[in-house]
Amino acid sequence: MAGLLQPLFDAISLGSIYALGALGIALIFGVMRLINFAHGHYIAFCVFALLIPSTEVVTGMLLGALPSWLIVLSVLGVGALLSIASEVVVFRRLRNANPAVLMIASFALGIVIQNVLLVSYSSRPKSVSLWPELSLPVEFFGASIPLLQVLTVLVTVVLLLGLVFFLKRTRFGLEMRAAAENFTMARMLGVRANRIILLAFGISGALAGAIALVLVSQTGTADIRMGLPIMLIAFVATVIGGMGSLQGAVFAGFLLGAISVTLQLLLPLDIRPFRDAFLYLAVIACLIWRPEGLFRAGPSSERV
Amino acid sequence: MLIVVPIDLFASGVTTRTFTEMFVQMVLVVGLYLFVGNSGVISFGHVGFMCIGAYATAWLTVPPMMKQFTIKGLPEILAQAQLPFLPSVLLAGLLAAAVAVPVGLVLMRLSGIAASIATFAFLAIVNNVYSNWDAWTAGTSSIVGIPTETNIWTSWLFASAAILVAYAYSVSRFGLALRSARDEPVAAAAAGIDMVFQRTIAFVGSAFLCGVAGALYAHFLGVVNPDAFFLSVTFTALAMLILGGMSSLSGAVTGVVFVTLLISLFRTLERGVSVGDASFSLPAGSQEIAIGIAMILVLIRRPAGLIGNREFKWTRSPAKAERRHKPAI
Known part of the structure; x- marks a missing residue:
């Protein structure tokens, strides 16, 4: 039992990060058909917001010097602001462009963010000790689990519940779900498009901030490329969950985390380096099996 | 459409390298266009074929002496092989195309x-396999010793050939069938067009060109490394294609030229420019920032790309320009 608990927690905490990322991407895709490749760079930007801009190896804390609760609030705020700014400056001007153009624009924005970080912090990874006491293990049904993993799972659950409450119980949430389902129709019924899109960007950016906090306390380093791998998996999760389906994105995020940990555990040692190849084979199989995603009922092709 | 002129016979070494790289990129982006432009499906996978092509040419052309040290696990026939440039590049393209057949048959259903x-x-998957398949690919370390035979002339010839191939495809019945399936899938299916089959043909053809581009790139650098064929190349190639105009061959070519010029302009500025007495230079890293901003500006000004759906014509006959109407639903 204790032997299985550790991988179970690994799977859930990895899945939590993927789920939060996928949710951030799905929210924006739902309201404006944009696959936001800059999302990973939002994560990196939030991490670096903790540090004072400097190209030296060791640098002081900027936001990281605040008390803990203020760190959390300010990092989430930085993510939200960055994300909203990118909507106002870039994506708003591309409202009628096709998805491919939007995607390339987000990719170009990602390059800009990454290189702003590069210019102000240099490309060398930096060590950040944020809440080192979190890596202490806690006893949990006989297994010792790092406190951080427990916290990651808890934070994700709280965020997800909060989001569910927001989406199901508030007026904005209702409007956002309507917009994700059928944007044109929602506008006709009086949903204010720009406000909803801004809100979606804000939440998505705050989710990126949450991932940044989890990542930086897990790894203890800040690297300008650190958001990218998560973004890619989250992007895949969004698609196999069903584009625009929020619960699908969350489910697929956890699913990918679980598959990844299971493969790590079960594959023989000499083919373990090829784990990601198997993971992506599973993704292809899943897409072939349900091209419209796990959570999209009905065929995606147009009826004639 | 084929207004590619070998400009820089008298230019400096840096310029020559820039243009050589541009022509190699052109083979890649034209290959990408062959599939993406005609089918309307954005592909992130074609750099995988570039990787396959680059390693194939490394297996075929690195001198056997050097292969003993870097890639020990090759079978005897490859370990002893040392082919000349041209057959090796074409074989590399063929290998990529051969891989594309099963992959295409599966993926094109989506x-x-x-x-x-x-x-x-x-x-x-390609990146993961080539990064860990130590016996054949030396893992994440580089394979060195590939003869550097890609120069301005060979790359220009290959780029022109690639443009011809893509043009021939897009005016063939296959290209026409695929574009009709892109614009009106239901009507095309009713007219008896098998979309999966047509897409697979385009996928295999474009994989061939991308494999060739990978081989050319390997012969340009002399070194291959799996991470040289991953996300950044994918995004650059897609950016070139989409900036130029996704569904037009002229757009693909224009995009490559435009982005290359943009990059070399900012590289020059980053090195420093002297105007009169004053010299100024941009700080390092600002090149990418400027390129990113420039790309966003172009996309905002011209969302359909620089060229849109049009093609350059030999004769000026605007009335004959192909017009595509979006369905009114």
């Missing part, structure tokens, strides 16, 4: 965003 993600998964 459409839209699901197909794009599946091609991305293919790229990730």
Whole structure:
């Protein structure tokens, strides 16, 4: 039992990060058909917001010097602001462009963010000790689990519940779900498009901030490329969950985390380096099996 | 359309290298266009074929002496092989095309965003396998000793040939069938067009060109490394294609030229420019920032790309320009 608990927690905490990322991407895709490749760079930007801009190896804390609760609030705020700014400056001007153009624009924005970080912090990874006491293990049904993993799972659950409450119980949430389902129709019924899109960007950016906090306390380093791998998996999760389906994105995020940990555990040692190849084979199989995603009922092709 | 002129016979070494790289990129982007432009499916996977082509040419052309040290696990016939440039590049393209047949038959059943993600998964698989298949690919370390035979002339010739191939495809009945399936899938199916089959043909053809581009790139650098064929190349190639105009061959070519010029302009500025007495230079890293901003500006000003759906014509006959109407639903 204790032997299985550790991988179970690994799977859930990895899945939590993927789920939060996928949710951030799905929210924006739902309201404006944009696959936001800059999302990973939002994560990196939030991490670096903790540090004072400097190209030296060791640098002081900027936001990281605040008390803990203020760190959390300010990092989430930085993510939200960055994300909203990118909507106002870039994506708003591309409202009628096709998805491919939007995607390339987000990719170009990602390059800009990454290189702003590069210019102000240099490309060398930096060590950040944020809440080192979190890596202490806690006893949990006989297994010792790092406190951080427990916290990651808890934070994700709280965020997800909060989001569910927001989406199901508030007026904005209702409007956002309507917009994700059928944007044109929602506008006709009086949903204010720009406000909803801004809100979606804000939440998505705050989710990126949450991932940044989890990542930086897990790894203890800040690297300008650190958001990218998560973004890619989250992007895949969004698609196999069903584009625009929020619960699908969350489910697929956890699913990918679980598959990844299971493969790590079960594959023989000499083919373990090829784990990601198997993971992506599973993704292809899943897409072939349900091209419209796990959570999209009905065929995606147009009826004639 | 073929207004590619070998400009820089008298230019400096840096310029020559820039243009050589541009022509290699052109083979890649034209290959990408052959599939993406005609099928309307955005592919993130074609750099995977570039990777396959680059390693294939490394297996075929690195001197056997050097292969003993870097890639020990090759079978006897490859370990002893040392082919000349041209056959090796073509074989590299053929290998990529051969891989594309089964991959295409599976992936082309998908459409839209699901197909794009599946091609991305293919790229990730290729990268993962080539980064860990130590016996054949030396893992993440580089294979050195590939003869550097790609120069301005060979790359220009290959770029022109690639443009001709893509043009011939897009005016053939296959290209026409695929574009009709892109614009009106239901009507095309009613007219007896098998979309999966047509897409697979385009996928295999474009994989061939991308494999050739990978081989040329390997012969340009003299070194191959799996991470040289991953996300950044994918995005650059897609950016070139989409900036130029996704569904036009002229757009693909224009995009390559435009982005290359943009990059070399900012590289020059980063090195420093002297105007009169004053010299100024941009800080390092600002090149990418400027390129990113420039790309966003172009996309905002011209969302359909620089060229849009049009093609350059030999004769000026605007009335004959192909017009595509979006369905009114």
